Amino acid sequence: MTTTSVTVIGLGPMGHAMATTYLDRGYGLTVWNRTPAKADALVARGARLAPTAEDALRASDLVVLSLTDYTAVYAILEQAPAALAGRTVANLTSDTPARAREAAAWLARHGAVQLTGGVQVPPPGIGTPGAMTYYSGPAEAIETHRAALETLTGIDHLGEDPGLAALYYQIGIDMFWIGLTGYLHGQALAQANGISAQDFLPHALKTADFRYFLEFYAPRIDAGNHAGDMETLSMAVASLEHVVRTAEESGVDASLPAATLDLFRRGVAAGRDQDSLTSLVEVVQKG
Ligand code: NDP
Numbered sequence: 001m002t003t004t005s006v007t008v009i010g011l012g013p014m015g016h017a018m019a020t021t022y023l024d025r026g027y028g029l030t031v032w033n034r035t036p037a038k039a040d041a042l043v044a045r046g047a048r049l050a051p052t053a054e055d056a057l058r059a060s061d062l063v064v065l066s067l068t069d070y071t072a073v074y075a076i077l078e079q080a081p082a083a084l085a086g087r088t089v090a091n092l093t094s095d096t097p098a099r100a101r102e103a104a105a106w107l108a109r110h111g112a113v114q115l116t117g118g119v120q121v122p123p124p125g126i127g128t129p130g131a132m133t134y135y136s137g138p139a140e141a142i143e144t145h146r147a148a149l150e151t152l153t154g155i156d157h158l159g160e161d162p163g164l165a166a167l168y169y170q171i172g173i174d175m176f177w178i179g180l181t182g183y184l185h186g187q188a189l190a191q192a193n194g195i196s197a198q199d200f201l202p203h204a205l206k207t208a209d210f211r212y213f214l215e216f217y218a219p220r221i222d223a224g225n226h227a228g229d230m231e232t233l234s235m236a237v238a239s240l241e242h243v244v245r246t247a248e249e250s251g252v253d254a255s256l257p258a259a260t261l262d263l264f265r266r267g268v269a270a271g272r273d274q275d276s277l278t279s280l281v282e283v284v285q286k287g
Pocket of ligand 1: 011012014035069076094095119
């Protein structure tokens with residue numbers, strides 16, 4: 001059976017993009033949001049704004065949640081737990097793997113199935129080719145709602161454990177936030193020295209192409225091989241000290257590279273000075 005009607009709860013930038021995509025593809029769409037005015041443009045295009053969370057839950061077999069965190073999920077679902085029976089809840093809300101597992105069990109107690117999801121594209125990517133979402137949960141629920149889910153993004157089904165999609169998502173987003181903040185810090189340094197972000201962009205693109213390092217390091221990390229034959233942690237400390245000083249001399253807050261430098265120094269203090277930067281994997285695991 002193909003799903004032709006969907007409920008979307010949560011109309012932040014992401015939920016709004018999802019709702020818009022369903023309207024574009026001709027789905028019957030029910031929406032609900034804590035702040036109802038965020039549904040105005042969708043209602044103008046034919047969406048139905050449910051008067052209550054209960055109505056929204058009862059309206060469709062497939063309920064998509066796009067909320068800030070699971071505290072928001074419970075704040076909404078606890079308004080009408082009896083309306084959950086028989087529903088598949090595609091919970092595309094970010095939170096920890098533990099909370100995803102806990103919510104799947106809570107939903108099961110109310111007769112619903114959770115598909116945990118971690119969306120890997122920003123809102124403009126919804127409904128575009130190549131966009132992907134990590135999913136975990138029962139394969140049967142994925143198959144039942146495949147067409148509706150694929151209307152948003154492709155499906156990367158990681159397995160039954162409801163925590164898996166949240167785990168993969170958090171690992172990716174760990175890299176994303178830290179990497180992107182590094183980019184912003186670099187652009188702050190460029191601008192403070194009279195170089196525009198656009199002028200630095202081609203150089204940033206080359207620097208941020210980490211692919212060689214990702215592929216070179218992965219098998220070594222798995223093998224516990226942290227040989228310092230390409231670079232050593234002691235070199236990395238000296239290098240990052242230059243970055244911190246350059247930031248300070250430019251009047252730019254150096255706390256971000258300084259925090260990374262602190263981690264590198266802890267690696268050196270743990271005796272890894274002649275090992276590769278990859279030895280930091282073990283340094284952070286040991287705390
Ligand atoms: P927002 O934080 O902007 O979404 C907020 C939504 O959650 C709104 O509908 C808001 O309602 C609702 N909400 C928050 N707290 C509560 C509460 N206590 N009770 C009821 N409703 C609440 O996030 P986005 O739309 O940007 O993203 C949604 C999810 O998708 C997040 O988990 C995010 O991590 C994830 N994601 C986002 C991406 C992005 O680029 N935006 C990319 C990939 C994933 P109200 O409007 O009333 O405030």
